[in-house]
Amino acid sequence: MLPFNKNQTLVTGAFEGEIDLLKASGQFPHLEVMGIGNLEAAVQLSEYISKNRNIRHIVFFGSCGAYEWSGIRIGSFISPNRVYTKELVHALKMAKQIPETPEFYEMTPDKSLQITTCNAPTTITLIDLKNPPEESWKNLEIENLELFGISKVASKFSVTVTAYLAVTNLVGPNGSNDWVKNWKSLSHSLQNKILSLT
Numbered sequence: 001m002l003p004f005n006k007n008q009t010l011v012t013g014a015f016e017g018e019i020d021l022l023k024a025s026g027q028f029p030h031l032e033v034m035g036i037g038n039l040e041a042a043v044q045l046s047e048y049i050s051k052n053r054n055i056r057h058i059v060f061f062g063s064c065g066a067y068e069w070s071g072i073r074i075g076s077f078i079s080p081n082r083v084y085t086k087e088l089v090h091a092l093k094m095a096k097q098i099p100e101t102p103e104f105y106e107m108t109p110d111k112s113l114q115i116t117t118c119n120a121p122t123t124i125t126l127i128d129l130k131n132p133p134e135e136s137w138k139n140l141e142i143e144n145l146e147l148f149g150i151s152k153v154a155s156k157f158s159v160t161v162t163a164y165l166a167v168t169n170l171v172g173p174n175g176s177n178d179w180v181k182n183w184k185s186l187s188h189s190l191q192n193k194i195l196s197l198t
Contacts, residue, residue, distance in 0.1 A: 001059065001194045002110050002162055006030075008056040010048065014041065014146050017184060018061050021191040027198060030055060038085065038120055038149030045153045057108075058154055060163040061191065062144055063183050064118070065171040068130050070141035072116065074182065076167040077190055078142065079109040080118035085148040086137060087121050088129075105151035108162045116141040118163075120148035125171045143171050166190045 010030040013019040014037075023031050032048055034041040049055050066072035084104045087095070109115045119140040132138045147163055154161045166186035169178035 001164070001198055002108070004057045004059070008054050009059055010045075010052070010055045010057070011059045011061070012045070012150075013061045018063070018187050019191070021188060021195065022061065025195055027195075034146065034150065037145050038122055038147075038152075040149075041146040042149030042153045045150055046156075049153065049157045049159065055157075056159055058150060058159055058161045060147065060150055060161060061187070061194075062146060062163065062165050063168045063179065063187065064142040064144040064165045065125075065169045065175045065179070066142050066167050067119075067132075067137075067140060067171050069132060069138075070116070072114070072141055072167055074167055074169060074178070075186065077113050077193065078116045078165050078167060079111075079113040080107050080142065080144075080147065080163050080165070081109040081115050082106055083118040083120050083144075083147045083151050084140065085120050085122070086140065087123070088125055088127075088133060100148075105148070105155055105161075107147075107151060108160045110162055110164065113164070118147050118165075119143050120145060124176065126173055126175070128172050142167065164190055164194060 011028045012034045034044040168182040169175040
């Protein structure tokens with residue numbers, strides 16, 4: 001893990017299973033689950049930082065699906081450098097997405113892992129996406145449900161964000177089933193990898 005002051009760093013995940021080994025280690029004084037999805041994570045994080053103004057950095061542990069065109073394999077550990085929130089229904093011209101300002105947030109990636117560009121929509125993609133649905137998706141490589149909300153709140157409080165993600169599935173109709181099969185073992189491998197370095 002990047003060398004941050006543990007007393008000023010919040011370690012978090014969407015749910016307990018993503019940070020259980022880190023919690024059991026007792027090494028992190030600020031460790032809290034923020035909830036699933038951009039909205040829930042943003043609300044919980046905003047409340048946490050409001051009560052803990054000493055937090056200067058957030059370390060998020062989670063999972064993601066890889067878009068097929070990215071070439072990223074299931075089982076990879078990655079660290080995004082940028083996060084967007086692009087909705088598939090907008091790309092497919094089935095709805096209009098309200099524009100975000102800014103369009104994306106920069107993150108602080110751990111360069112010891114593969115660096116990627118993340119999309120954090122509000123819904124899970126369930127259709128086959130062999131190719132980007134529109135030009136603006138070409139640089140997107142992975143899909144996670146919390147990082148845009150977390151990064152947006154962090155920006156408001158001038159706090160930096162680093163994410164450690166396990167690639168549990170390819171984005172598509174089998175993504176959720178593959179996530180169920182893979183998340184626990186990959187999450188434990190990722191947490192143990194980080195614990196061995198701290």
